[in-house]
Amino acid sequence: MEKAKGTIEASKEESEIVSKLDVHPHRPNLDFSFYEDFTLRGIRVDRVQPQLVVCSFKVPPRLTDRNGNLASGAIANLVDELGAVVIYREGLPMNVSVTMSISYVSTAKVDDELEVTSRLLGRKGSVFGTTVVLKNKATGETIAEGRHTLFSKHGSKI
Numbered sequence: 001m002e003k004a005k006g007t008i009e010a011s012k013e014e015s016e017i018v019s020k021l022d023v024h025p026h027r028p029n030l031d032f033s034f035y036e037d038f039t040l041r042g043i044r045v046d047r048v049q050p051q052l053v054v055c056s057f058k059v060p061p062r063l064t065d066r067n068g069n070l071a072s073g074a075i076a077n078l079v080d081e082l083g084a085v086v087i088y089r090e091g092l093p094m095n096v097s098v099t100m101s102i103s104y105v106s107t108a109k110v111d112d113e114l115e116v117t118s119r120l121l122g123r124k125g126s127v128f129g130t131t132v133v134l135k136n137k138a139t140g141e142t143i144a145e146g147r148h149t150l151f152s153k154h155g156s157k158i
Contacts, residue, residue, distance in 0.1 A: 039063065039074060039077045039078070039081065040081060041060075042057050042058065042060060043055050043056070043057045043116075044056050044057060046115075051086060051119060051120035052086065052117070052118070052119050052120070053082065053085050053086050053117075053118045054115065054116070054117050054118075055082065055115070055116045055118075056113060056114060056115050056116065056137065057113075057114055057116070058111050058112065058113050058114075059108050059109065059110050059111060059112045059114060060110070061110050064109075064110055068109055068110060069107040069108065069109060070107065070108040070109075070112075070114075070143065072102075072104055075102065075104065075134065075143070075144045075146075076100065076102055076146075078116060078132065078134065079100055079102055079132045079144070079146030079148055080097055080100060080148065082116055082118040082132050083097075083100075083118055083130040083131075083132045083146065083148030083150065084097070084130070084148070084150055085118055086118050086119065086120045086130055087120060087123075087128045087130065087150060087152060095128075095150045095151065095152040096150065096151045096152070097148065097149070097150055098127070098149040098150060098151050099147075099148070099149040100146060100147070100148050100149075101146065101147045102144055102145070102146040102147075103144060103145045103146070104143075104144050105141075105142045105143060105144055105145065106136075106141050106142060106143050106144075107143065108134070108136060108143045112136055112137075112138070113136070113137040113138060114134050114135065114136060114137060114143065115134075115135050115136075115137050116132060116133070116134050116135075117132070117133045117135075118130060118131070118132045119131050119132075121147075126151055126152055126153050127149060127150070127151055128149070128150045128151075128152060129147065129148070129149050129150075130147070130148045130149075130150065131145065131146065131147050131148070132145070132146045132148060133145045133146075
């Protein structure tokens with residue numbers, strides 16, 4: 001039990017870093033929340049096609065774990081955010097995640113250049129299925145692959 005507690009307990013250095021974070025109130029639909037800005041800053045959109053979005057970014061230190069690898073939570077957040085991007089429509093209500101399944105295949109280190117491909121798998125009524133694949137651009141190695149189911153209640157056509 002003590003070993004588990006030590007693994008999840010923040011070190012003094014980590015606590016100091018968190019205490020220095022500057023978090024501003026979020027204005028929905030006007031700017032990014034702290035959460036979105038923290039994880040999505042630095043992502044470049046390389047290509048947008050119907051049902052497909054390809055992005056790239058260098059792994060920043062803020063998204064790594066204690067071993068210097070891209071954190072599994074950061075990967076989960078990327079699957080969540082970029083899985084939703086392929087069904088996003090301006091002016092329509094926010095999409096809600098229903099399920100996510102992620103296979104963590106390999107690791108990525110700080111400054112590794114990653115390519116993230118998000119693709120719409122299909123739609124049944126208000127439920128959408130997407131897939132998100134993170135790959136190391138230099139080696140082509142898959143870092144993670146996620147499947148994401150979302151609910152989006154689009155407005156009536158009446």
